Amino acid sequence: MSLRSPLGVALGRGAAGEGAAHWWAQRASAVALVPLTLWFLLSLTRLPLDDFAAVTLWVARGANPLWLALLLVALCFHSRLGVQVVIEDYVHSGALKFAALLLNSAAHLLLVAAGLYAVLRIVLRGLA
Amino acid sequence: MFSDAHEVPSGRERPLSPHLSIYRFMYTMALSILHRFTGVLLALGLCALVYWLMSAAAGESAYERSGWLFRGWAFRVLLLAWLASYCFHFFNGLRHLAWDAGLGFERVHARRSARLVIVLAILAFLIAAWVLFWPRAGAP
Incomplete structure (x- = not known):
C-alpha cells in the first residue's frame, strides 16, 4: 500500500516538495528503536555501572558492540529527524532556521561518530 | 463574482502550523506536544x-572522573526525567505508528489510546525507576 498521492508519485515529491523520505526514515528508525532501546535498558539494569571493568567487558562482549552500534545509529538518526521537525515548525526566521538545522545535523553527526568511536575503542582495548 | 481566493497573495502574515491558539484545549493535544x-x-x-x-x-581514570556528572544528585533527577x-x-510512539498504519483514527479511539498511553507510561516508569534505583542504591 502506498500512502502517497498519485500526483505526488508522478512528480516524485510530496505537497511540500519533499518529506516522504523523511517521514519513512523517522518511522523506520522508530520501529528499529523499539527492540534496541528495550535491550539496552534491560542490560543497564543488570550492569554494575560503578564498575569500569564490568562496563567495558559488557560493551565488548559477544554481539553487544553490534547492537550498541545499531542503537547509536538509529538513536542519532531518529533524534536528528525529530529535532529537525521541531526546528522547522517553531523557528520561522530564515537565517536562524538554516543555522539551527545545520547545527542540529552537525551535532547529531558528532554524537554518532563519537559513540561509534567509543564502542570501537573499548572493543579494541579488550582485544589487546 | 470573483472570490478572494483568486487574488494575488497580499503578503499578509498567514498562520503557520502548528497554530495551537485557535483550538479548544483537549488532553490529546497535551499528548501531542508532550511527544515533542x-x-x-x-x-x-x-x-x-x-x-x-x-x-x-x-x-x-577517565571513567572515574566522569562520576562528577553521573554520581551527582542532579544527574539522578535528570535520569528520572529521561526515564519518564x-x-x-x-x-x-507506538500510538503514532498505529495511526501511520491507518489504525485508531476515530475520535473515541484516539482518546481511549491517549488514556491507555498515560496509564502504561506511568506504570512502566514506576517499574523501571524501582528496578534502576531500588536494589543498587549506589549505582545510577
Whole structure:
C-alpha cells in the first residue's frame, strides 16, 4: 500500500516538495528503536555501572558492540529527524532556521561518530 | 463574482502550523506536544549516553572522573526525567505508528489510546525507576 498521492508519485515529491523520505526514515528508525532501546535498558539494569571493568567487558562482549552500534545509529538518526521537525515548525526566521538545522545535523553527526568511536575503542582495548 | 481566493497573495502574515491558539484545549493535544517535548529531552539524554561511552573508552581514570556528572544528585533527577520521557515517548510512539498504519483514527479511539498511553507510561516508569534505583542504591 502506498500512502502517497498519485500526483505526488508522478512528480516524485510530496505537497511540500519533499518529506516522504523523511517521514519513512523517522518511522523506520522508530520501529528499529523499539527492540534496541528495550535491550539496552534491560542490560543497564543488570550492569554494575560503578564498575569500569564490568562496563567495558559488557560493551565488548559477544554481539553487544553490534547492537550498541545499531542503537547509536538509529538513536542519532531518529533524534536528528525529530529535532529537525521541531526546528522547522517553531523557528520561522530564515537565517536562524538554516543555522539551527545545520547545527542540529552537525551535532547529531558528532554524537554518532563519537559513540561509534567509543564502542570501537573499548572493543579494541579488550582485544589487546 | 470573483472570490478572494483568486487574488494575488497580499503578503499578509498567514498562520503557520502548528497554530495551537485557535483550538479548544483537549488532553490529546497535551499528548501531542508532550511527544515533542520528551523527544527533545531524550535528544539531550543522547549526549549523556555518548559521554558515558566516551569516558569508558578513554580508560579507567577517565571513567572515574566522569562520576562528577553521573554520581551527582542532579544527574539522578535528570535520569528520572529521561526515564519518564522514554516511557511516554515509547508508548505514544507506538500510538503514532498505529495511526501511520491507518489504525485508531476515530475520535473515541484516539482518546481511549491517549488514556491507555498515560496509564502504561506511568506504570512502566514506576517499574523501571524501582528496578534502576531500588536494589543498587549506589549505582545510577
